[in-house]
Amino acid sequence: MSHTAHIPSHRKPRRSASKLAVRAGVAGGVLSTLAMAGTASASPAEPVAETTLEMPVLNLDLAAEVASAVTTAAENTRSAAVEGELNAQEESARSGAAAEAKQAKEAAQKKADEEKKAKEEADRKAAAERASRTAARQTLQSTSGSASGSGSGSGSSTGSQPGAGTVTAPATGSAAAIVNFARAQVGKAYVMGGTGPSSYDCSGLVQAAYRQAGISLPRMSQAQSSSGTSVSLNALQPGDILYWGSRGSAYHVAVYVGGGKFVGAQNPSTGIVERSLSYDKPTGAVRVL
Known part of the structure; x- marks a missing residue:
């Protein structure tokens, strides 16, 4: 065998430039996103207040109390109206009674004045009558005395008497x-x-x-x-x-x-x-x- 037999290499195969570029772009985007997220987490966030409205639940007892209150208010209103009307009637009655009393007093005073005037007139007439009769009697006595003193007893004075x-x-x-x-x-x-x-x-x-x-x-x-x-x-x-x-x-x-x-x-x-x-x-x- 040849001493230069092929020994497998342990190096990773070279990646192509295009793959490296893609990976670099993805990594940059991830890093940018993380940077922005870090920045956002660094500033304190305003807590969002949430309001929850709870509707009252009416039970039977509360409904009865409400109905009773409404009835009481209506009754009080009616009573106040009746009392006001009664007060008005009483005031009218008092005014009418005062007017009638005033008229009665004026009528009584007028009647008293008329009676007083009539009495004074009657007294005046009676006094005039008495004075006239007294004068007539005095004249008659004087005439009778003169006639009896100068008369001859022939009764001539009798013929002059009424x-x-x-x-x-x-x-x-x-x-x-x-x-x-x-x-x-x-x-x-x-x-x-x-x-x-x-x-x-x-x-x-x-x-x-x-x-x-x-x-x-x-x-x-x-x-x-x-x-x-x-x-x-x-x-x-x-x-x-x-x-x-x-x-x-x-x-x-x-x-x-x-x-x-x-x-x-x-x-x-x-x-x-x-x-x-x-x-x-x-x-x-x-x-x-």
Whole structure:
């Protein structure tokens, strides 16, 4: 054998340049990727906050409580509305009551003023009546004294007295009804505004007396003195209306009952009386019958 026999070589076979280039590129890419990853891991990363919303779970007890709360709130609202309405009604009622009380007070005050005025007027008329009668009596007494001192006893003074020429026969028919009624009231009280049956004022008595004969007279003395026709005081007949003052504005009236006498509701102190014409001479007379 030859001493130069072939011995297998232990060297790796040479790689081709193209394979080496490919491997070098791959290695570079891997190294670049690792470098970038290292850089990224070197800077601290911001932790990402995650929020998880948990929905409440309603059980039966909580639902019942919610329903009860809603019901209570509704009831409270209704109660508040009712209370507000009641308060408004109470306030309205108080306002109305105050207004009514004010009106009632004003009406009472007005009535009191009217009554006071009427009383003052009545007192004035009564005072005027008393003064007139006093003056008439004084005049009559003075005239009677003069006549009795200078008279010759022929009775000439009698003819000048009111009623001297009047009819003295008893009243009949309607006149009798008027006279009898008037005389039946003698002794009863005089009350301003009275129309019977227990008390009268002057015109109330005359009106009531004429009502017995079916005759309707005005209520006030002024109007009664304007009724019928005027008659002389020397020609009076039973049932004639006597008046004091001017006709149409008389302040007192009475009923002539014959015999030179009259019945009238004079004043609170005397009441209803029957008097002679000489007691208080009337101003005039009217005849309605």
